[in-house]
Amino acid sequence: MMCLKKYFTEGLIQVAILLSLVGVRVDVGPYLPASHEMILGPTSTLTQTQFHNQLDGQDLHPKSVDLDGFFTARRLLGWVRSLDRLRVPSSELETWLVRREPDALVVGAPGQPASLEGGAGGLEVHAGDQVGSVMRSSVVAGSDYGPIGEDNLDTMVPLLRRSHEEEDKDEDLYEEDIDTLWQDHSDRGRHQWPEGGEEELLVGDTWREIWRDGGPSYDRANRELAQDLSDQFASLEAQSSMSFQECLRLLEDTFPFGEETEPSDPVGVDLREASEEDPTPVRELLLSPLSSHWDPSLDLEQQWHDILAIMEPEDMDLGRDVMQSGSIQSSSLMDPVHQDVSLQQAILPRSSQDSYPFNPSFEGSVPLEAPLQLALLSPSSSVPDFDLNLTFGPSDLTDSALPLALNGTVGNPMPSIQSSLFLEEPVLPSPLGSLLDDALLDELSFQDLALEEGFNQTQASQLEEELDSDSGLSLTFSHSPASPSGSEASYSSSSSSSSSDSSVFSEEGAVGYSSDMEVIVEREEGAVGGYSPEVSKMYSTSYQKPGHFNNLPWLEQVGHDHTYNQPRATSPRQGKSLKLPKSCYSKPYKHDISDKLWGRDERRARTMKIPFSNDLIVNLPVEEFNELLTKHRLSEAQLKLIRDIRRRGKNKMAAQNCRRRKLDVLFGLEEGVEGLCRHKARLLKEKAENLRSVREMKQRLSGLYQEVFSRLRDEQGRPLPTTDYSLQFSNDGQVLLATRNGSAIEQNCKPHKKQKDGKK
DNA sequence: AACGGATGTCATAGC
DNA sequence: GCGCTATGACATCCG
Numbered sequence: 001m002m003c004l005k006k007y008f009t010e011g012l013i014q015v016a017i018l019l020s021l022v023g024v025r026v027d028v029g030p031y032l033p034a035s036h037e038m039i040l041g042p043t044s045t046l047t048q049t050q051f052h053n054q055l056d057g058q059d060l061h062p063k064s065v066d067l068d069g070f071f072t073a074r075r076l077l078g079w080v081r082s083l084d085r086l087r088v089p090s091s092e093l094e095t096w097l098v099r100r101e102p103d104a105l106v107v108g109a110p111g112q113p114a115s116l117e118g119g120a121g122g123l124e125v126h127a128g129d130q131v132g133s134v135m136r137s138s139v140v141a142g143s144d145y146g147p148i149g150e151d152n153l154d155t156m157v158p159l160l161r162r163s164h165e166e167e168d169k170d171e172d173l174y175e176e177d178i179d180t181l182w183q184d185h186s187d188r189g190r191h192q193w194p195e196g197g198e199e200e201l202l203v204g205d206t207w208r209e210i211w212r213d214g215g216p217s218y219d220r221a222n223r224e225l226a227q228d229l230s231d232q233f234a235s236l237e238a239q240s241s242m243s244f245q246e247c248l249r250l251l252e253d254t255f256p257f258g259e260e261t262e263p264s265d266p267v268g269v270d271l272r273e274a275s276e277e278d279p280t281p282v283r284e285l286l287l288s289p290l291s292s293h294w295d296p297s298l299d300l301e302q303q304w305h306d307i308l309a310i311m312e313p314e315d316m317d318l319g320r321d322v323m324q325s326g327s328i329q330s331s332s333l334m335d336p337v338h339q340d341v342s343l344q345q346a347i348l349p350r351s352s353q354d355s356y357p358f359n360p361s362f363e364g365s366v367p368l369e370a371p372l373q374l375a376l377l378s379p380s381s382s383v384p385d386f387d388l389n390l391t392f393g394p395s396d397l398t399d400s401a402l403p404l405a406l407n408g409t410v411g412n413p414m415p416s417i418q419s420s421l422f423l424e425e426p427v428l429p430s431p432l433g434s435l436l437d438d439a440l441l442d443e444l445s446f447q448d449l450a451l452e453e454g455f456n457q458t459q460a461s462q463l464e465e466e467l468d469s470d471s472g473l474s475l476t477f478s479h480s481p482a483s484p485s486g487s488e489a490s491y492s493s494s495s496s497s498s499s500s501d502s503s504v505f506s507e508e509g510a511v512g513y514s515s516d517m518e519v520i521v522e523r524e525e526g527a528v529g530g531y532s533p534e535v536s537k538m539y540s541t542s543y544q545k546p547g548h549f550n551n552l553p554w555l556e557q558v559g560h561d562h563t564y565n566q567p568r569a570t571s572p573r574q575g576k577s578l579k580l581p582k583s584c585y586s587k588p589y590k591h592d593i594s595d596k597l598w599g600r601d602e603r604r605a606r607t608m609k610i611p612f613s614n615d616l617i618v619n620l621p622v623e624e625f626n627e628l629l630t631k632h633r634l635s636e637a638q639l640k641l642i643r644d645i646r647r648r649g650k651n652k653m654a655a656q657n658c659r660r661r662k663l664d665v666l667f668g669l670e671e672g673v674e675g676l677c678r679h680k681a682r683l684l685k686e687k688a689e690n691l692r693s694v695r696e697m698k699q700r701l702s703g704l705y706q707e708v709f710s711r712l713r714d715e716q717g718r719p720l721p722t723t724d725y726s727l728q729f730s731n732d733g734q735v736l737l738a739t740r741n742g743s744a745i746e747q748n749c750k751p752h753k754k755q756k757d758g759k760k
Numbered sequence: 761a762a763c764g765g766a767t768g769t770c771a772t773a774g775c
Numbered sequence: 776g777c778g779c780t781a782t783g784a785c786a787t788c789c790g
Contacts, residue, residue: 600768622778652768654780659767661781 601645608641610634617642618649712737 602614610617611632620628625646629639709727712720720737728736 648769650779651770651781655768655782657780658782 601648604641605645608638610638610642610645614645614649617645708735 605614605617611634612628616628617625629642634642705727709722709725710719712725714720724740726738726740728738730736
């Protein structure tokens, strides 16, 4: 059945290709994204979660009447993409960045070129990186678009032009905001990836140069290319006599296929192979309809570069939101090894409230001329099985136009911005299936995220928290062993110090964990208000040494020792949030005694207006601790409380260590006992074996005695009576024949056998 | 309500 | 003498 469906799907796609090639009006406009999204990137990209919200909410409810159109459109979009894909000689990786925006409007600093009005979701195409992977921030069309966009299908070109007008207006502000934006993103990015070090900084600077120097020119290229695209679309529409939708509906009637049709990858493969065999004519035929309208005079490679260049500022424009969603992908994309991961990460929703530090080093420093890497997700990856389009829904419409346009040139060495994954789009089983897949995708993606090595735990936690904001699972997940380990370990010992990995607890990340009012209280009263730069400095110098935890191997064994090390590890680089809420540490555990007890001291601290966190009080080295006290005007009561907190905190850890050692001793004794028992059993076995051996030897000796004695004869040749004689063995090995009365009759110093022979 | 485990806290010793 | 750790003893909470 599946094969049949696949067959129909493939056939349908091929028919669609042929129809488009023979001149049948293929009105792709309605299914293409607004041009401003294609060219300028999204002004507001929506996350998967947001898409869910739209599905579940007012904009697009799964049961809404627009679902048919919605899924039909998505299916059609898959065909369109498949057309585009046909000419791609090899696979490629497309990463979708999905994030949540509070609204569908402009995000980012004013004057950014991608800032558009209209409230429509935008498509952000983050094209280019050093490995050539095309990172795309996916979009779910905003409410203005509706599920399928049939009502706003004609808005593409106008929107495109309007976007340029707005760019013109904003151009003056453009450069002015660069520094601010850069600074903001740079700072946040470095916070987010402290391990990036100088290299990151260097990359970021390079990116900044591109952004600053190339921005206006990219704007111009943007306008030119956008106009070009709009003209081509208009031309295409004019030349067509049949709407694309009508064509596809006709095809669907002709080739009824199940909704569960498998992805039609084979189509793409076959056609691609065909195109490789006969590059020129076949590939011409297999080009998307738009290809015929592509101006051959254009230097497509240059245009490609322009496109990429245009998108660069958009990344910056969306700096904040891009970072919210794309920082991870950026880092991942820098490393081909993480491509799968990045793709998974790309589907994670993000909340606009979370301001992930924007790390421009990854986004912007990508050389445009860098060869794009054709990377298809490995079959082993869990991602390819995902129907990503199930997640993105209407947003998928937004990624067709640009790829089609860009792919219009035969032999263009630059891979198109399109995803083979989208061939799976037509297989949308049902709205329910889509939702289920979305949920599954969310879950799996997050698991993969968390598992991914190098992934920022804070980001994972935040992402997961947002993702599960309504599931109640976020905290549990965020406190997976990997997450709190740093905090626990960091607090386990004064020598270990806290926050060995400051990136684990970014400011937002730490707060993100909080779910109770204590965080607010702490912000208002203690940690925030009382924190001083000196504290930060000291803390940073004392607790940022890498490998702190490595010196505490036992910490790894204290996985169940939930409270020993739970004292809050805080990021020394975090000026505001020096302590994590107690809930961060005790959530996963049954007993929250430590939570409450810590809360007691913390409440005391708040009551006494202690200007720094208990973490700091407990974990600071004594020198820095005293320095901290001297730099604050504290009353005697405050000082006493602080010292008590420190004492109790340290003693608490000591007590836990002591108990842990006790347990270790007990375990060691238990093992010793077990070993002794094993040794005892072994000895008993040996004893039994020895006894058995002795018994056998006695039996043999007895037999031998009988045999020897039976062969003995007296002078008359008669057998010796056993009642009168017996054989006796001396210690020196001699065998004597003795009478029963004790007198030895015969002595033979020779060995036993010779003695017998002699007797004979 | 008693019981036991887990944990925090105090007092004290030792380094 | 100070700071820290280790540890016994005790208190408290909770299942």
